[in-house]
Amino acid sequence: MLFAALGIALLLVLWQAGHLAYGSLVLPGLGETIAALWRMTLAGEVGPALAATAFHAAGGWVVGVAVGVLAGTLAGLVDDIRFTLRPVAIILLGVPAIAWIVLALLWFPGHSAVVFTVAVVTAPIVFAAAAEGARSLDGDLAKMARAYRAPPAAMALDVYAPHMLSHLFPAFTATLAMSWKVSVMAELLSGVGGIGDGLAAARARVDTAETMAWVVVLVVVLIVVDRILLQPFQRRAELWRETGTPAP
Amino acid sequence: MSDALILDGVRFSYGDVPVLAGIDLAVPERGITTLMGPSGCGKSTLLAIVAGLLQPDAGRIERGFQRAAIMFQDPLLLPWRTALANVGFALKADGVPAAERRKRAGEMLSSVGLSAADTEKYPRQLSGGMRQRVALARALVTEPDFLILDEPFSSLDGDLARQMHSLVRGIVEARGVTALVVTHDDREATRISERIATLSPAPAEVTGVEDTPGASGGR
Numbered sequence: 435m436l437f438a439a440l441g442i443a444l445l446l447v448l449w450q451a452g453h454l455a456y457g458s459l460v461l462p463g464l465g466e467t468i469a470a471l472w473r474m475t476l477a478g479e480v481g482p483a484l485a486a487t488a489f490h491a492a493g494g495w496v497v498g499v500a501v502g503v504l505a506g507t508l509a510g511l512v513d514d515i516r517f518t519l520r521p522v523a524i525i526l527l528g529v530p531a532i533a534w535i536v537l538a539l540l541w542f543p544g545h546s547a548v549v550f551t552v553a554v555v556t557a558p559i560v561f562a563a564a565a566e567g568a569r570s571l572d573g574d575l576a577k578m579a580r581a582y583r584a585p586p587a588a589m590a591l592d593v594y595a596p597h598m599l600s601h602l603f604p605a606f607t608a609t610l611a612m613s614w615k616v617s618v619m620a621e622l623l624s625g626v627g628g629i630g631d632g633l634a635a636a637r638a639r640v641d642t643a644e645t646m647a648w649v650v651v652l653v654v655v656l657i658v659v660d661r662i663l664l665q666p667f668q669r670r671a672e673l674w675r676e677t678g679t680p681a682p
Numbered sequence: 683m684s685d686a687l688i689l690d691g692v693r694f695s696y697g698d699v700p701v702l703a704g705i706d707l708a709v710p711e712r713g714i715t716t717l718m719g720p721s722g723c724g725k726s727t728l729l730a731i732v733a734g735l736l737q738p739d740a741g742r743i744e745r746g747f748q749r750a751a752i753m754f755q756d757p758l759l760l761p762w763r764t765a766l767a768n769v770g771f772a773l774k775a776d777g778v779p780a781a782e783r784r785k786r787a788g789e790m791l792s793s794v795g796l797s798a799a800d801t802e803k804y805p806r807q808l809s810g811g812m813r814q815r816v817a818l819a820r821a822l823v824t825e826p827d828f829l830i831l832d833e834p835f836s837s838l839d840g841d842l843a844r845q846m847h848s849l850v851r852g853i854v855e856a857r858g859v860t861a862l863v864v865t866h867d868d869r870e871a872t873r874i875s876e877r878i879a880t881l882s883p884a885p886a887e888v889t890g891v892e893d894t895p896g897a898s899g900g901r
Contacts, residue, residue, distance in 0.1 A: 574754070574756060574758050575758055575760065577735065577754075577758075578754065578758040579771075580735060581733055581735055581752045582751075582771065582772045582774075582775060582820075582824070583775035584771070584774055584775060585774060585775060585777075588771065588774040588775075592760060592763065592767075592771055592774070593760065596760070596762035596763075597762070674761060674762040674763070674804045674806075675806075
């Protein structure tokens with residue numbers, strides 16, 4: 435905890451030093467950024483922008499995760515499906531997010547373009563994790579479950595899901611953070627509202643303090659999502675690995 | 683005494699490799715029948731067929747029992763579930779409500795010698811013997827009348843394995859169930875079972891069935 439605070443303090447010191455060296459236009463100081471953030475908050479700009487980006491990021495992420503988990507699980511269980519879908523996932527992974535944004539803006543109107551972009555960037559990563567998770571389950575555990583005639587829900591929730599979660603969590607964490615960044619990027623180009631739209635407006639006015647304020651908002655959101663949502667859920671799901679001492 | 687299981691000319695191959703060359707065996711109701719034979723002769727395959735996990739290529743299987751439960755060489759516990767939840771898992775097929783599952787699983791774990799504190803432990807926190815007890819409780823909680831035990835205690839040291847065999851023996855007698863057990867230990871087989879069926883090397887056939895001298899007495 436002490437070292438974490440030390441790292442953050444070091445970053446802030448470097449930020450302020452950069453401001454002193456290059457001036458407010460290139461890098462506004464801490465005080466200017468906080469003042470800009472306060473002004474934007476009072477003007478009612480931050481809340482709606484946050485809500486819009488959250489909607490885009492969460493919507494796209496949920497769709498991407500649903501598609502990725504479903505297709506990945508099927509691919510992990512059935513070799514033919516894996517051989518068919520794996521090259522598709524590799525090709526989709528190779529398309530840069532910015533290219534998807536441009537295509538999505540041509541294909542879909544408004545908010546849908548942003549949600550689609552997040553979904554299409556998220557799904558292949560989750561697919562790969564889900565496929566590996568389903569494929570790597572100890573076959574004997576599945577045999578045991580079949581021997582006890584486990585119903586499909588028990589098979590999914592008691593046998594496959596807990597094992598797959600250890601593969602899926604890194605993908606969830608990475609894609610959730612990425613979903614916010616991709617949303618902001620897509621909003622910046624599409625002008626459908628959100629933090630990206632705020633960044634575009636600040637850039638148009640050459641208001642670097644406001645630009646930095648939006649960056650601060652985004653970083654705080656990412657940290658909060660990770661600490662409040664992801665980490666507690668991960669700790670709970672992986673309790674069995676850490677509880678108590680192993681038997682000798 | 684009628685038969686709990688009749689195998690008549692059961693054949694099985696893995697691809698082109700014949701494993702069972704026509705198994706003829708009758709397992710009488712109640713008591714323990716032990717299957718013995720060299721490694722790789724198809725004992726586990728035969729048990730998997732009896733349990734319904736594999737389908738034979740040919741032959742007839744007459745199951746005179748209502749419900750079978752299987753215990754494997756490895757306990758095969760779900761590592762992310764507590765001992766209690768692992769035992770309760772076996773009851774999910776019957777749609778038993780969660781509270782009832784916990785109650786029955788707790789009682790069964792207690793009957794195989796686990797303390798209340800141990801029931802809340804994850805498999806990695808339990809010793810090898812305790813994990814086998816949990817696996818045995820999981821098999822018994824479904825109230826089977828036919829137990830299939832595939833070398834369940836072969837990984838335990840001698841004393842512990844004997845202790846577990848005695849536990850199974852006691853349960854078989856107390857509940858009046860039939861058990862089909864695979865073991866490599868002929869002294870143990872003689873000690874706990876009523877009869878021993880011997881298989882030939884693969885492709886396996888039954889080469890002999892003999893009653894043990896002590897039967898169920900003096901155990």
